[in-house]
Amino acid sequence: MTAFNPQDDFRSWGNVLKAQHQVARPVWRDQLRATALGGRQQGLTLLGTGLRRSYGDSGLNPGGGIIDMTGVDRILHFDPAQRLVRAEAGLSFDTLLQVIVRQGFFLPVTPGTRYVTLGGAVGNDVHGKNHHRNGTIGRWVRRLGLLRSNGEELELSPSENPELFAATIGGLGLTGLITWVEMELIAIESAMIDAESISFENLDAFFTLSKESEEQFDYTVSWIDCLAKGASIGRGLFSRGNHAKVGSRLSDQGNTRFTMPLNLPSLAMNRYSISAFNALYYWNGKRKAGEARVPLHSFFYPLDSIGRWNRLYGRKGMFQYQSVVPPSVQRDATKEMLEAISASGQGSFLAVLKTFGAEKSPGLLSFPTEGTTLALDFPNHGSETLRLMARLDAIVREAGGRLYPAKDGRMSAQMFQAGYPAWQEFAKYVDSGFSSHLWQRVSQI
Ligand SMILES: Cc1cc2nc3c(=O)[nH]c(=O)nc-3n(C[C@H](O)[C@H](O)[C@H](O)COP(=O)(O)OP(=O)(O)OC[C@H]3O[C@@H](n4cnc5c(N)ncnc54)[C@H](O)[C@@H]3O)c2cc1C
Known part of the structure; x- marks a missing residue:
């Protein structure tokens, strides 16, 4: 058994919530059962965590026990002929990529950071720039091992x-x-992406570009200037790409060049700096738009080039807000949200817009559904920021949309339950020995 030790300052990526947890850090898979049973005997509820790249409280369990899985990270089996890899849940995408890319394989679905674990990616059923082609990662999971709090070890698969x-x-x-x-992998011929960046003037241009790009490109995503106003609402830079047919297959080593050594003063994140950044980024991107053959990591993981970039938001941290709204209302609802954000003056450096395809997600609580997803980082300015997010909630709810729990640290039980009608069905499968801060909040009736 691995002991649970108190950790006072256990946080998630957004840095908004800080609480004491009892944390166990097993290294071997055969320690997991005794660790879970030991935690339960101490009266702790449990929660597994990976690299804690979820922004809010889905990976927090204050007063409870955390089983940090990052030490349980071995590759168990790799079958290139079947394109299958089996690995312990704490393995990071970063390490996996270093092994598989040089052998001509890539992840079927990847989020915008390589610093996530297999278990964490499955726990959130993550999506990527190729959602319109490959759906979520859960579609590519063939089997998994699950340990229940009573010590039972199960093998699960679609059958x-x-x-x-x-x-x-x-x-x-x-x-x-x-x-x-x-998990099943995809075959690639090189470690390069044929990428193209195109500037667009407004939201209508975004939807036109998305439609035409999804037919020809595996990967599409856009950055938008969320503080643009009037006719420019929704302007941004559209990025699309396909795996290159030629180029090096050398191992993909990641791209972290610099790590933030400390939190920036919160004053650095104000409406003027954010507004100036957005305008500058847009005009610079417009000037440099065009085609280029780029390495995988710079196409998929630009943010990973600055380690611990969340410290840019200072001690108060930041909230992420990611919604999806259905196709029938996606234009109007997205416009309304952008107008509310622009009017509030509380912008985001990282505003990302993407259309999700019709591929059904396999999880009862999977976030992606067909429509348009908008993701934003808001520096935490307290009640002012919470008020803006409540306004956005009203728009998303009215549109019949939902929020992504991996990014959330504050949505109400009503908002969650309206967005996830299968939540009560899901609740039947929740292990009573497991819990999280998010679940305690959103499962209240
Ligand atoms: C820069 C950045 C970009 C991102 N881009 C995207 C994106 O494009 N698409 C997207 O979908 N997400 C995105 N995310 C969110 C991120 O991909 C998810 O939060 C991911 O699940 C984090 O993995 P993790 O290993 O850090 O898991 P954690 O955050 O540690 O945990 C995630 C969830 O899984 C559970 N969990 C973790 N390990 C286990 C385990 N072994 N057993 C059971 N449960 C477990 C946790 O309890 C928690 O509920 C991004 C995050 C960042 C910081």
């Missing part, structure tokens, strides 16, 4: 324990501890 499998994909760690994952 074995299918209901618990569907609850565990995107299940926010609440159905038990994922111990290993077997």
